[in-house]
Amino acid sequence: MTSGRWHADPAIYNREVPDQTSPIILAENLTKVYRSGRIEVSAVRGVSFAVERGEFVAIVGPSGSGKSTLFYLLGGLTRATNGRVVIDGVDFAALTDAERTRLRKHRIAFVFQKFNLLPTLTAMGNIELAYAVSGRKEPLDHKYLDHLGDLLSIRSRLGHRPSELSGGEQQRVAIARALITRPAIVLADEPTGNLDTKNSEAVLEMLVLSNRELRQTVLMITHNPEAAQVADRTLHMRDGEIEKVENGAVGAAGGAHRGASRAAGPGPAGV
Ligand code: ADP
Numbered sequence: 001m002t003s004g005r006w007h008a009d010p011a012i013y014n015r016e017v018p019d020q021t022s023p024i025i026l027a028e029n030l031t032k033v034y035r036s037g038r039i040e041v042s043a044v045r046g047v048s049f050a051v052e053r054g055e056f057v058a059i060v061g062p063s064g065s066g067k068s069t070l071f072y073l074l075g076g077l078t079r080a081t082n083g084r085v086v087i088d089g090v091d092f093a094a095l096t097d098a099e100r101t102r103l104r105k106h107r108i109a110f111v112f113q114k115f116n117l118l119p120t121l122t123a124m125g126n127i128e129l130a131y132a133v134s135g136r137k138e139p140l141d142h143k144y145l146d147h148l149g150d151l152l153s154i155r156s157r158l159g160h161r162p163s164e165l166s167g168g169e170q171q172r173v174a175i176a177r178a179l180i181t182r183p184a185i186v187l188a189d190e191p192t193g194n195l196d197t198k199n200s201e202a203v204l205e206m207l208v209l210s211n212r213e214l215r216q217t218v219l220m221i222t223h224n225p226e227a228a229q230v231a232d233r234t235l236h237m238r239d240g241e242i243e244k245v246e247n248g249a250v251g252a253a254g255g256a257h258r259g260a261s262r263a264a265g266p267g268p269a270g271v
Pocket of ligand 1: 034035036041042043061062063064065066067068069070
């Protein structure tokens, strides 16, 4: 029974990471088969890769290539048919559903295409609620929230409800909501899918900035080749497999060390 190891490992719940040298995400021979009656669909077929701490990885591919399924597998939102996902040294398959939920809440944050902000709460309320739900013992770090607000150029917008914010601002609030818990990993599913070009660029810049300034590991699913250009590495999916791995302009893992060649530029105030 692995739950003993799980409970005996408080580092999972804290910010300290047990082994800083191991990959933060490890996918081994990951396979997902959907079954409906006699029909089987192999959505992900024996995918293996590792993501290093501080890396920004994009996953691209045509519709139906298995990107969303891979996202659900990596986020612990669905179980693999075969193979395994190891997050920060912890194998999802070895956990009970409750433990998996706890790991997810403590180590992974999600950014979705549709922002998913609660309309009746202000931006600040949305961020505070996400923090409360995460189950962290320590109170919300308002200095860190101010820092995020500055970084994402939304500090003056936090008192507003989503309907009073532009699409780009809403997505940047969603990014702040994801980052406030200091997750090990941000999983972003088509984060620019609902945005026009200008707002898309702004949101991508903010994801890059959070990756560089906060050394945040980001894994982004997109069908937009331009969005993928900001990544250190791009995994190309086709028919449930990784058919090609492409290094970005600056190369592989390096997190905060990367140079100005991929600089995000000034904050896009007013977008
Ligand atoms: P993408 O995100 O790249 O569009 P998906 O992961 O959504 O790809 O889908 C991969 C394949 O799995 C497709 O053939 C799709 O029809 C199938 N699929 C996805 N979700 C399900 C499901 N819940 N049940 C059955 N088949 C599914």
